[in-house]
Amino acid sequence: MKQTIHPTKLSGTVQVPSSKSVNHRAIISASLATGTSKIENVFFSEDIHATIGAMRAIGATITIDETTLFIDGIDLTKQSFEDPVSIDCGESGSTLRFIIPILASMPGQYTLTGHGLLLQRPMTPFINMLDDSNVKHEFTTTRIMIDSRENQLKPGEYRLPGNISSQFITGLLFTLPLLREDSKIIIESTLESTGYIDLTIDTLRDFNVTINRNTYEDYDVPGNQSYESMTYSIEGDYSQAAFFLVANQLGHDIELQGLKEDSKQSDKELINFLNILNTTTEAVTLDGSNCPDVIPALTLACALANHPTTIINVGRLRIKECDRLNATVTELNKLGANTIEHEASIEVHPVKSLKGNVEVESYNDHRMAMMLAIAGTVCDGPIMINEAESVNKSFPTFWDVFQELKEN
Known part of the structure; x- marks a missing residue:
């Protein structure tokens, strides 16, 4: 046009x-929570539809009522898939990078696709993460395949660069609290886009998940936590x-x-x-x-x-x-x-x-x-x-x- x-x-x-960044975070948090959450003042764009589709694909029930979402969450610790799951991330870097650690923690076989230049964006931190947990994977410019049927994401210490994208950090912050043991995230270079990490920590806190930020380069993540459903309005x-x-x-x-x-x-x-x-x-x-x-x-x-x-x-x-x-x-x-x-x-x-x-x-x-x-x-x-x-x-x-x- x-x-x-x-x-x-x-x-x-x-x-x-309403904030696209907060929309992504609230939808994912609600999808990981026990019970039904009500997310108000949602603004629907292609990126937000991609995140809704991704969370539906892994078991969340999401009902749209004008600018409100009603989300019945999944129990990540009990969820697994016998059949392959396909997820179209559109052109949304947030959808793609936020969901990869979640998929790595749920036994299943997943294929992620995208449009435009999405799958050409840097992914090395997650490739290293999956290798460290012995999670099978294949990253190409046309699709990403994750096979977590045998091995899943492990709690532990994760070292990430801070100058590529804060999305890698947020992806781990969503998932590590649900693992059985505590974890730690160390940022090995100056963290850019610190405000996005603050948004993530604040959103998780609203859903009753605690992240201890010692500095912007050092995070302690208590394990064995659970998300709680709630009513949440997007700024x-x-x-x-x-x-x-x-x-x-x-x-x-x-x-x-x-x-x-x-x-x-x-x-x-x-x-x-x-x-x-x-x-x-x-x-x-x-x-x-x-x-x-x-x-x-x-x-x-x-x-x-x-x-x-x-x-x-x-x-x-x-x-x-x-x-x-x-x-x-x-x-x-x-x-x-x-x-x-x-x-x-x-x-x-x-x-x-x-x-x-x-x-x-x-x-x-x-x-x-x-x-x-x-x-x-x-x-x-x-x-x-x-x-x-x-x-x-x-x-x-x-x-x-x-x-x-x-x-x-």
Whole structure:
């Protein structure tokens, strides 16, 4: 689908969709709990449907009632499968990486598939984890096979890198508390995206599971725990709010509702970054290591700031739905921005305005499409975005919301 964006003023109120990160965590926690949980304010996107499908595949009963889920959980310690189980993770890295340790702890034979570049993302920490527990596996770029019929994930000490993805850590944090003995997680390099780990620990605590974080590199995980069912309401998503926060930075007038001021979401850091852009006239350096999902939107804001900006420690953007670092630089430069791509950083020299009458690519990446939509509103002519339907991955109503803001 192609979407044409004309220069326009955006104004009105946006009810921010609930956090995709918290949705994933709450759905999985409820699926592992004894009894029936009620998850409220769910926002359904392709990624969230992937997690719902994955948990259904391993035995959870999940009923959808408008924006509420009723989830009858499974007993992981008693669950096993005689027949092979297939799970389609879509393009959701969270679904894939959160569920692998769960599958490794349940006797069964599992095949995981995905779309786009999902199965090309780094998986070495989990390959090592499965090897250490003698769980049979096969990882290719078209499927992942896990055979835990003979051996399952063992409690013990797990050493993981901190600079690839916090999703590996969260995956283990879901599963290790259910094993019979205590475990420990050691992070062997500086942990990036610490806020996502905080979100995981907070969600698990809500479901009566305890993780003892000594430091961000050292976690004690008591074993023999159990999840408890509960009623849980999902907070608003700073990842999705980012595009509208940047829109306001560029002169639009959008009121955002549903955001939790004391949220642990890493992407809340964007607010601090925008404040820095507004309060300094000299070149600044911003560390994007903890909030990679907001970097395309932040780069747009920097492109029209009053001073040069360097966004550092964002190399992980290269292993998202596309090489998002390269895509951000390439497409903003098509619009007249002056950005320079480095291996793990983006150098941004401000320009007075952006140009229109350009066709740009989303690379079938939802965050690229939404960033370019906001960019198009401040260009000097219309732009056309290819593969605009990519927003369905996380924000399927984005274009409806965008249209309403144009009409106000």
